[in-house]
Amino acid sequence: MKKPQNLSSKALLVIGLGFIMMLLFSCLSFNPGDFPCKFVWPNNQPPANWCGSAGAFFAYYLMYFAGPGIFIALIATAVAFIVKLVDKPLSQPILRTLGMLLVTASISSIVYMILRSRPAAAEFSAQQP
Numbered sequence: 001m002k003k004p005q006n007l008s009s010k011a012l013l014v015i016g017l018g019f020i021m022m023l024l025f026s027c028l029s030f031n032p033g034d035f036p037c038k039f040v041w042p043n044n045q046p047p048a049n050w051c052g053s054a055g056a057f058f059a060y061y062l063m064y065f066a067g068p069g070i071f072i073a074l075i076a077t078a079v080a081f082i083v084k085l086v087d088k089p090l091s092q093p094i095l096r097t098l099g100m101l102l103v104t105a106s107i108s109s110i111v112y113m114i115l116r117s118r119p120a121a122a123e124f125s126a127q128q129p
Contacts, residue, residue: 023059031044069107072107076096
């Protein structure tokens with residue numbers, strides 16, 4: 001028989017799920033013109049990110065270090081939190097975590113290779129007669 005979760009652990013899971021959703025929405029609304037980015041000056045005031053300055057900060061570093069594969073990781077983490085909230089057992093959590101990290105890295109690598117293989121707009125327009 002499963003032991004029911006107490007209220008404090010469920011509250012922590014709900015808070016964690018809220019934070020994961022905030023990270024997901026901040027990455028969805030990522031704008032390179034927001035503050036942490038050093039490639040644009042002046043930065044957007046106010047930030048264009050849906051979650052404000054904090055969302056712009058988290059989205060910049062998540063997209064910079066993990067790339068577009070972060071969406072897979074955030075969605076998988078949210079699903080794992082929801083599974084824990086409804087008291088379902090999550091089998092093989094270490095293998096699932098390693099698989100999620102591999103999928104995140106591979107998606108980011110594939111997107112990077114696809115975007116880098118396209119010609120730039122300036123080069124493409126220079127070839128036109």
